[in-house]
Amino acid sequence: MIDHLTEFRKETSAWLEENCPVSMRGQTKDIAELYWGGRNSDFTSEDQKIWFKRMHDKGWIVPYWDKKYGGGGLSPLENKILAEEMTRLRCKQPLFSFGISMLGPALLKFATEEQKGHYLKDIVDAKIRWCQGYSEPNAGSDLAGLQMKAVDKGDHYLINGSKIWTSYGDNADWIFCLVRTNTEVKKQEGISFLLIDMNSEGVEARPIQLISGKSAFTETFFDDVKVPKENLVGELNKGWTIAKYLLTHERQMIGGIGEADQKFSTRDVVVDAVGLHNGVLNDSILRTELVTHEMNLAIYDMTIERAIDEAKAGNNSGAASSLFKYFGTELNVEAMEIIMTAGGMDELAIEGEATSNGFIAKRFLRSKGNTIEGGTSEIQLNIISKNILGLPSK
Amino acid sequence: MIDHLTEFRKETSAWLEENCPVSMRGQTKDIAELYWGGRNSDFTSEDQKIWFKRMHDKGWIVPYWDKKYGGGGLSPLENKILAEEMTRLRCKQPLFSFGISMLGPALLKFATEEQKGHYLKDIVDAKIRWCQGYSEPNAGSDLAGLQMKAVDKGDHYLINGSKIWTSYGDNADWIFCLVRTNTEVKKQEGISFLLIDMNSEGVEARPIQLISGKSAFTETFFDDVKVPKENLVGELNKGWTIAKYLLTHERQMIGGIGEADQKFSTRDVVVDAVGLHNGVLNDSILRTELVTHEMNLAIYDMTIERAIDEAKAGNNSGAASSLFKYFGTELNVEAMEIIMTAGGMDELAIEGEATSNGFIAKRFLRSKGNTIEGGTSEIQLNIISKNILGLPSK
């Protein structure tokens, strides 16, 4: 076993060294520079195309999916080794896809074999770019209170309503949605999970302007849109189960955004901006805030490490995702507050000569959304108090 | 008008100068050193006795009560001048009495003329020492959920139950209580306000030990106690109205405890204990805590000043009492935390040679009760959000 893995690491490393073009290595500064696939997407460079094709041929676009769905069929340990080697050699992802990270897990668990063969393959081949349609303008944290209707019309559903907070909805080909298929029952029991082609007549996606400026979010409107009945995933009116399953995934992703998204060390920014005197930061109050933040960050990392070790030891707890979502986003907000304080008047400018045009200011404003999107901080605290601590409802 | 007041101030000042014994002047370090009155109480010094008698003869035990009840009949402005002059000359209060501060307002507003003549006079004459019986062990913040029963037995009520958190219950002669006189109606509508002689058969008061050590609190047990029906104040089953009226008074008193109770400047204690380097406190984190606290304290004082000015201008708002109770007690807790941090290992000792036997430690522990007694901080926040902000109940 160990021999096999050592061998696998060696081979993988050699293959990556040989096949990953130089321009496809190095830190990914912005996910926009990656290849996203889809009907209207093109490669931005020849190297990007070569890299995608080579990885695709190996089955390594989604290395841990079954080969019959276009995956690489790697075991968890092999997949981990591949990921480690890619990190070590700083290889970029060949395809960035919500289809892989957000829809895939649902299809694998809830879709029919036919649906899997069809949709998973299109994801791996980068033919279809997916986006997510859960939230609605009037639902907010009460996700299950969604109103977008799918009415049974015999051979198809007729869809009316709108979705909000869809990332890159204006660039996606298909959308996976939660829709209301029964209004007579408890709200959670009348929801279904539906796949909709964004090319269908009556679909329109409009970008949303945030307080921080342009955003990747859209609001998507559905006006008498016809959707074939075979696009239903899982059982009719059982969509809430799928949603809950996927939300746990999403929460983990957003909790991690804090660091992943941040291209600088808070400590370095603060020390640069404020300066030291005898080795001590010039602003003693900010120093306390910074050290508190750095300690929080270090302990957060240790908690991730512990959660992974616990999971390996078989003590997996659902608790973790709410904790990480809550604390990870609080940390991100904390970092941006500290950076703004350190930057002082300089970082207030969003336009003008000799300014950075609000690079930091916009990030600061955008960070305020972290504790809202993907389930508000309040919802995470509710989940912890009810599901983990077992505190009673009224 | 102004001439009269100027004259009154002059006369008052002269009279106090002449009549207040030297030993009855100076800061009151502990309310226990004052004269409390009551059946079993005696003066602790001849001066104390002289001072009481002289003030009593002037009607200045409760200067603002009507003369027919033994008061001085002073107008609000005259009363203010007297208080100012007593503060200026540092005259101690001639009588410390819950009868004046806590029961008096209820009697004045809700009692019959006969009751007023009787009970108010006994308070002024220091014949009866009163204590308060509101809280019950199982009621807590849900004060209206009290269980101590008063059953109508024709010419008397029969009392069974217990009261907790009665200050100096073991030294008092009489207790004013909230009792349940109807169990069939909404809880607030079955409460009455009753006066009970602590000498009655079946009454027993036991002192309560706190985490900070001995306390002035007692738990008081009532076992088949007979109380004459004329001891009822206000209407039967309308006691909740009286209670609410008095609680607003009490809240204001406790909110103020913070400073009144504190015999030292937090700033001085901290600077002494931690020391300065180039004029800056040696512990920069503690410095931030201290300055935050001092700013809070200064703004709290300004808010009291503003509330008084608003009241004079006729903009009286009930809001104030919850705000002062909440913030005043938070400040007191904050001060004790800072002082403990500044004191370090020295202030941990509660027993031993070359220690202060826990003088500060016990105050620190006792301060934790401030945010609970007299309506918890949570109750104050509830009151603000419901009564002032008008936020809805579920």
Next chain:
Amino acid sequence: MALVLNEEQAMLKESVKDFLNMKSPISALRELRDTNNPDGFDRSVWAEMAELGLTGLNISEEFGGLDFGYIGLGQALEEAGRTLAASPLVSTVLLSTTAINLCGSDPQKAMLLPELAEGNLIMSFAHEEKTHHNPTHVATTATLDGDFYTINGSKTFVLDGHVADKFVVVARVSGAVNDKEGIQLFLVDSNREGIKVNRTMMMDNRNAAKVNFSNTSISKENKMNLSCFEDLEKIYAIGAIGLAAEMLGSAQECFEKTIAYLKERQQFGVAIGSFQALQHRAAKMFIDIELSKSVVIKALKAIDTNENNLTEIASLAKAKLGQTLKLVSNEGIQMHGGVGMTDDVEIGFFIKRARVAQQTLGDYNYHLDRYAKLRGY
């Protein structure tokens, strides 16, 4: 002096409120932004503000002002904070007029105050040189040569600097950077030679400028009479208190909008304002706002009665309001949820203004540090 408004002051406040609600609501700020207005404010509204007397609130009747003092100006600023009105109220009335009141020579006062009262002059106070407010950091120099001073140096964060007719420039006639001695104020027309002004739009959509003086020559009559560093500190103290008044208005408006939303927004079949966790947070904000009201009115009165602890009370006011407005504007967005993050609603404008106001004339940390120093630790 009681901590309540008298009838005259209350009436002033009411009329400013009505005026701004009509002429300069938050939607006006949005329009200035979206149309990329070259001034960054509406000159016709500014003219009407002058007509209403707002430009002369802190100018004595002798010079054509209303003589309402700073308690009066504070009420106007508070109302301007409520609607986030963009105007030269801070740059011209609060800072520059104050400087002239305190340090202008008689001829300077006679010449400028009537023009300021009329609203004919837009002036900017050019003081900052670093990223953080720092009164002693003056590297800009003014060198006397015969009858002229030559000014050299760079100023940053000059509020409304791009539209200023005149600057009050803080410059050094002697001493080294960070010396308290040797600092002086100068009146400089913005069209003098050697002045370069770069407009900077800030995140709250108001404007500051980077202003460069390169051998700018002015006649020596333009020197003001800053008798000592404490005079300069007094101008900053008054500025900080005025800003605190403006921030109080913003905090109240943001809070009231949030409370209204808590009552209106339904989730899980009930108004979200019925959730106790939000109720307690709302109650704490209420307490902070009540405390803020007290320190602001106390501080404004302290200017008018010339209290000698003005610097201390200014730090108290600016620090407290910085903290309150930060809390309320953050909670405002959080409690509005996703909606609060969109540019469509107005709640996000408060967090932007909060950040800029925070940094103007010393942030929370600056004032905490100064208060501690004044208290001897």
Next chain:
Amino acid sequence: MALVLNEEQAMLKESVKDFLNMKSPISALRELRDTNNPDGFDRSVWAEMAELGLTGLNISEEFGGLDFGYIGLGQALEEAGRTLAASPLVSTVLLSTTAINLCGSDPQKAMLLPELAEGNLIMSFAHEEKTHHNPTHVATTATLDGDFYTINGSKTFVLDGHVADKFVVVARVSGAVNDKEGIQLFLVDSNREGIKVNRTMMMDNRNAAKVNFSNTSISKENKMNLSCFEDLEKIYAIGAIGLAAEMLGSAQECFEKTIAYLKERQQFGVAIGSFQALQHRAAKMFIDIELSKSVVIKALKAIDTNENNLTEIASLAKAKLGQTLKLVSNEGIQMHGGVGMTDDVEIGFFIKRARVAQQTLGDYNYHLDRYAKLRGY
């Protein structure tokens, strides 16, 4: 090394838990207090703890210990924290044994470690001289004269000093107070001449002592081998981490008792745990405790694997646990309401222990400051 316990460690923890629940529950501490126990702990329970092997957890098998390392000792301390067990576990096992492990000469180890493992020796680490933890502040001197050292000085906060058979004394052989150089450790029998011990009972009902050395003479074989100041810092780091483990146990127990009370206590006709404001505060405490678990196990492992950032991670652990235990013990009382203030219930014992543990080996502020320094600011 994964951040989970192996089977052996988990079993150890379980058996310590069972033992302490039976032999040293919180009621035992109350009894020690109320009966004014002269030792401040139960010698028979201590003997049983030794039998269980707890006194030898961090002693190698060679010297009769169990060699469970600090991850093992940490589990015992955590369980002792849960029941607030008063015993010489910190003074003797955590601090003194560690000092001998790290700095004892071979003969010292051979003589003392077997006795310590057996539980035959109670030892105290005598280091503090000021009101706040301060490693460089060593005014106590040890002067060599022929074959003897003479010790002079005063120590404070000597844990269990009143019952110690032997002290490890931190004293200076050269240099001035606050110099890092010239500090050394000495083994001193408590019955030597010139030693005066004043027992001090602390608010958590454990004991420290003020110990005075006046020309106390010891033979030079009692000098230990502190090679440099970093060795001393390592002892403190290990001590801080062990204390953090104990505090983790206290925090968890206090939290669990509070959650149980929230579910049980009825007010307004419902369990108070159904109030959302309390629920959110409870959830935040849960998060703090989960974070605390991570830093404690990481820190304990760092001792056993001899990581070179031990000082940094010790500050992280002690600071975090200081903050968590403070929060949880304060909230414990507040959520228990009036009942929590009475001596009748046990929740108040946690806040007392929290305060003492906070000050032992550096409080929150001390460790924050140190962490910032280690991070270069």
